[in-house]
Amino acid sequence: MPIGGMSNKFLVIGKGGQLAQAFAEILRGQAEFLGQPEIDLTEPEKIIPTLEKFSPNAVINVAAYTAVDKAEEEEKLATIINGESVGIIAGFCARRNIPLVHYSTDYVFSGSGEKPWQETDETSPLNAYGRSKLEGEKRIAAAGGKWLIFRTSWVYDHSGKNFLTTMLRLGKSLERILVVGDQFGAPTYAAHLAKYSLLALEKAIKMPEFPSGIYHMANSGMTNWWEFAREIFARLRQKNIPLRVKEVVAINSSEYKTAATRPHNSRLNMAKLEKDFGIIMPHWQAALAECMEKI
Numbered sequence: 001m002p003i004g005g006m007s008n009k010f011l012v013i014g015k016g017g018q019l020a021q022a023f024a025e026i027l028r029g030q031a032e033f034l035g036q037p038e039i040d041l042t043e044p045e046k047i048i049p050t051l052e053k054f055s056p057n058a059v060i061n062v063a064a065y066t067a068v069d070k071a072e073e074e075e076k077l078a079t080i081i082n083g084e085s086v087g088i089i090a091g092f093c094a095r096r097n098i099p100l101v102h103y104s105t106d107y108v109f110s111g112s113g114e115k116p117w118q119e120t121d122e123t124s125p126l127n128a129y130g131r132s133k134l135e136g137e138k139r140i141a142a143a144g145g146k147w148l149i150f151r152t153s154w155v156y157d158h159s160g161k162n163f164l165t166t167m168l169r170l171g172k173s174l175e176r177i178l179v180v181g182d183q184f185g186a187p188t189y190a191a192h193l194a195k196y197s198l199l200a201l202e203k204a205i206k207m208p209e210f211p212s213g214i215y216h217m218a219n220s221g222m223t224n225w226w227e228f229a230r231e232i233f234a235r236l237r238q239k240n241i242p243l244r245v246k247e248v249v250a251i252n253s254s255e256y257k258t259a260a261t262r263p264h265n266s267r268l269n270m271a272k273l274e275k276d277f278g279i280i281m282p283h284w285q286a287a288l289a290e291c292m293e294k295i
């Protein structure tokens, strides 16, 4: 499906990650994908010479340092990849006057309260990964030009390393699984994130003025990790996938120690996405059902 009359002209930075794979499914033949052999975001000085080899109509950056706990020890490296290098990519796009699509996270917020975060709410990351992603947001805005940053949450897919595939693995090997029940947000199916980002980009390109800015984009509705896990197991059972798990126990974040603190409130308000692009994201349960068809 050609997107916005821009066939074969996307440059996607990232190749092996889950969102990169989701874009690969949609953009078959319309995009070049740069994996780590072709581009290394730990080496910002080499980024421009690499990008200069291409003449894309738009750049989609799905590459990121995403090891949330490890980032506590490697904040400098995470900030080079998620901050400095992102700024260089944004500068390239601004100079060429081509749109940049980039991804950020609910981790830029403090996670307090229960209200879904709006794009304009104050940021206050709890961990190094969140700070590095916020740095990327700021560098893109400073570069100017045409850009869309989609802040998302809890991304998963039918394959790769994510919460869904972890539950599938644990559910086959353990009878009792402990899952955090006091962090609230929306799981986001990578395929939907890719699909609706492209739809937003297509609409943005057609607008008289490109609506550069930050947008919240996750599957709609709200849950917690424990409920999400139970829903996953229920659906796996419906598919007659053999499981060992008998009990899924909800625990508090304080009982599950991780190097990086996670936000309790990851809810994202998506009114701006609907207002500017008319996009209403599918509910997380419908998204899970769709994803499960691939398992």
Ligand SMILES: NC(=O)c1ccc[n+]([C@@H]2O[C@H](COP(=O)([O-])OP(=O)(O)OC[C@H]3O[C@@H](n4cnc5c(N)ncnc54)[C@H](OP(=O)(O)O)[C@@H]3O)[C@@H](O)[C@H]2O)c1
Pocket (backbone or CB within 6 Å): 014, 015, 016, 017, 018, 019, 020, 035, 036, 039, 040, 041, 042, 061, 062, 063, 064, 065, 066, 081, 103, 104, 105, 106, 133, 151, 152, 153, 154, 155, 156
């Ligand atoms: N996963 C989530 O729950 C979540 C939540 C909120 C926001 N996000 C954001 O969504 C975007 C996509 O995330 P994802 O879930 O697809 O992440 P992912 O599966 O961890 O993939 C990360 C990608 O970044 C690439 N990468 C890592 N270090 C690199 C480097 N030094 N140079 C070049 N490429 C590098 C990886 O390449 P290799 O395959 O070669 O390793 C991989 O393709 C990211 O911006 C992330 O911050 C994700």
